[in-house]
Amino acid sequence: MTEPHHPSRLELERLVTDDLRAAARDTLDEHVSSCAPCGAYMAELRAAHAERLARVPPSVFLDRHRQRRRRWLHRAILGWTGGVVTAVAATVLLFRLPHRADQIRFKGAGISVYRKRGDQVQVMTASDRVRSGDALRVVLTLGGPARLWVAAVDASGRIDPLVPGGLIELAAGEQPLPESAVVESPCVDMWLIAWPAVLPAEAEVSLRRMLPSLRGGAASFPTSALVQSVRCE
């Protein structure tokens, strides 16, 4: 004798909630009417359903649901408000604080110096030195287009723009400055500076303020500036 095939719990629950199509419902109804265990389970489900609705009628359940909804809305409004405040604050910070372009330093930016001595041209490394008569070609590497103030500042406090007027607009990538600088006699240690979007007058005032520390060897240039030191032999 084989065990009768009973519908699943889910099928019976769909039957009791009238969640089945007519054909499936008829088939199950037929089974349940002749199957004591399934009939008992259906009776138990119906009793539980009736007991639940008597104990927590829809009006009571919906009251709780409304409270839950109010709490959710309250939290959501707080969240949205917080989000808007944060976004506004971030926007203000974004446009107010970093707006000064002199605070921006391009990623991967740098200065290379090519030294021409006689017929020899070489890229200067940290250990290389210059002497009077050397021609220096400055090449800037930029992550994006920029307007720069470019100059040589020596330890005596002299500031020589490397291009006429000191300002130059350059595109992204490796950009040689149009003119070479010649090391004068006597040779004085210097720094080559490329400073994004700063006015020449402003740059010169700032650098003059830095002179004491430059002379003392504790040079501290603005972080936005590209700086290369050039030492004499």
Place this chain on the structure above:
Amino acid sequence: MTEDDLADAYRRFGTMVLRRCRRILRDDAEAEDALQDVFMKLWKYGRAYAEAQSKLLWLYRVADRCCFDRLARRPPRADATTPVVEAEAPGGAQRVDDSDLVVKLLGGVDDRMRQIAVLYYIDEMSQEEIASETGWSRQTINKRLGRLRDELAAARARLVGETP
């Protein structure tokens, strides 16, 4: 979704959804909260419910997720607090026993395994029905159920102190 729609859904399906939540959570008070979670989802996603072919299945899937989210957030505790006594579905004694263990194991399995386990052990679907419901192959379902059975056997052995 209007309040009348919510009231209708509760009147028709509330008890069944609550029973399912109790079966998974083993805690009456938490099951009541989970039922409210389900109805919050219903309120938010009423259109999907309205379009669902089977309203009860839609609510069950939502309830499963709500309950498992609650289980995931629940701090570890020795065992279920309130024993939930329900009538067994006909012919489902072994699966009902297994389903107790399955619920304990489900916290540590992936979504697909969890869905198969729920359909098999809690909804008592056959493998064919699960394949039809999920769109996954019989082979996948069979393989995953096999792995789950091994884990159940190991868990049962741990509980009674036997070697599986």
